[in-house]
Amino acid sequence: MNNQQFSVIYDISHYWLKNAHIPVCLLETDFDIPSQTREGLSLVDIEINEGVIIQVVYSLTHLPSPETENIPTIDLKGGQVWPCFVDMHTHLDKGHIWMRSPNSDGSFNGALDAGARDAEKYWNAEDIYRRMEFGLKCSYAHGTKAIRTHLVCFGEQVNIGLEVFQTLQKEWEGRLILQPVSLVSGDYYLIEAGEKLADKTLDIGGILGAVLYMNSDLDNQLERLFSLAKERQLDLDLHTDENGDPNSRVLYKVAEKAISHQFSGKIICGHCCSLAVQTLEQVTATLKLVKEAGISIVSLPMCNLYLQNRQNNHTPRWRGVTLLHELKKEGISVAVASDNCRDPFFGFGDHDVLEVFNMSVRIAHLDMPYGDWPCAVTKTPADLIGLPNIGRIGIGLPADLILFKGRNFSELLSRPQHDRVVLRNGQIIDTTLPDYCELDSLFE
Numbered sequence: 001m002n003n004q005q006f007s008v009i010y011d012i013s014h015y016w017l018k019n020a021h022i023p024v025c026l027l028e029t030d031f032d033i034p035s036q037t038r039e040g041l042s043l044v045d046i047e048i049n050e051g052v053i054i055q056v057v058y059s060l061t062h063l064p065s066p067e068t069e070n071i072p073t074i075d076l077k078g079g080q081v082w083p084c085f086v087d088m089h090t091h092l093d094k095g096h097i098w099m100r101s102p103n104s105d106g107s108f109n110g111a112l113d114a115g116a117r118d119a120e121k122y123w124n125a126e127d128i129y130r131r132m133e134f135g136l137k138c139s140y141a142h143g144t145k146a147i148r149t150h151l152v153c154f155g156e157q158v159n160i161g162l163e164v165f166q167t168l169q170k171e172w173e174g175r176l177i178l179q180p181v182s183l184v185s186g187d188y189y190l191i192e193a194g195e196k197l198a199d200k201t202l203d204i205g206g207i208l209g210a211v212l213y214m215n216s217d218l219d220n221q222l223e224r225l226f227s228l229a230k231e232r233q234l235d236l237d238l239h240t241d242e243n244g245d246p247n248s249r250v251l252y253k254v255a256e257k258a259i260s261h262q263f264s265g266k267i268i269c270g271h272c273c274s275l276a277v278q279t280l281e282q283v284t285a286t287l288k289l290v291k292e293a294g295i296s297i298v299s300l301p302m303c304n305l306y307l308q309n310r311q312n313n314h315t316p317r318w319r320g321v322t323l324l325h326e327l328k329k330e331g332i333s334v335a336v337a338s339d340n341c342r343d344p345f346f347g348f349g350d351h352d353v354l355e356v357f358n359m360s361v362r363i364a365h366l367d368m369p370y371g372d373w374p375c376a377v378t379k380t381p382a383d384l385i386g387l388p389n390i391g392r393i394g395i396g397l398p399a400d401l402i403l404f405k406g407r408n409f410s411e412l413l414s415r416p417q418h419d420r421v422v423l424r425n426g427q428i429i430d431t432t433l434p435d436y437c438e439l440d441s442l443f444e
């Protein structure tokens, strides 16, 4: 982006952004959009004052008036404007350990092993703080405003990880909204430490989480998990069916349990990969139950593409993602998010939600049409994690916006858009990414 023309924003608080293409699905206005492009974009002018959006008007019918003529204007020349992103499923405590703990074979089990060994050997408050902070710097610079992260909470780890998280949550207040989810396997809640973890999760304003697997004790684990959540009025955020086994039907079991408990909190199920390799009858039954139970789904396409269907020296035949289109068609809320970043579960990434959207479009064909898929990284996750004022553009909302050069989706998704401008409360932020060498001393 030619930042020259933005220099005006450094000095003033009242200005117009003109000729901005906005995905109509992200726009909350009090007027009907007169026209949109084939891809669902509309050309609007946005008036910002004191950090707040005070007017959105359709560009082609927006005539100059004496009141607006003296207000500085930045002509975006058709570049897209999005609200800041919401990354609703991450693992910030594991981030950036790749160089010291790579995944030896690229499999899910390889990731579990390498992740556990890394935690045992290296994780202390400083190590977690520095890697987590690095991740937050990347997220913020790329234009994210809210992040939910799962945090490993086994044994003694719980005190270190959650304390570091709370420190960073405070330090980043006003810049990033951070939500913690307790991450343990489902059996952990059956022991006393599991109950303590539920109490601790309540104390820190977190969400109760677990990785769940098909096994003979699953019903027992779910019974306990729902009871603990209900007693404390906690929401649930679960890892379910992150595999390609058609017999893996944890999502179905969670839905059954939610209905039998008449659970009124929010339930998010992440991954749900195996749904894509099940029979039509099974899929139909699961979707019906998921809808009835009010469960929402978050898909993690980059991580799934990486780990699923991995067999040494074989070409993967399956993209690893869940049935995004079918879930949405059933009226179930569907979001996509980053998941892991430069760790054994996903060896790449930079906490850039535009990359997540870009990859999701390619992996899951979210482009024919784009429709309201831009909501999957903005408005939908904002609603699902209880932040209904973010992830959208509307009058009275903070001017937390990302300005891209790409005018249509082909331009937006064909170049990395590293020259994007990020506005927070109407002011340009520094989008310089942290240097990788900041972490070097953790790997000596």
Ligand SMILES: Nc1ccnc(=O)[nH]1
Pocket (backbone or CB within 6 Å): 091, 094, 211, 239, 242, 303, 339, 340, 345
């Ligand atoms: N995809 C993942 C599953 C479990 N733990 C992780 O860190 N990531």
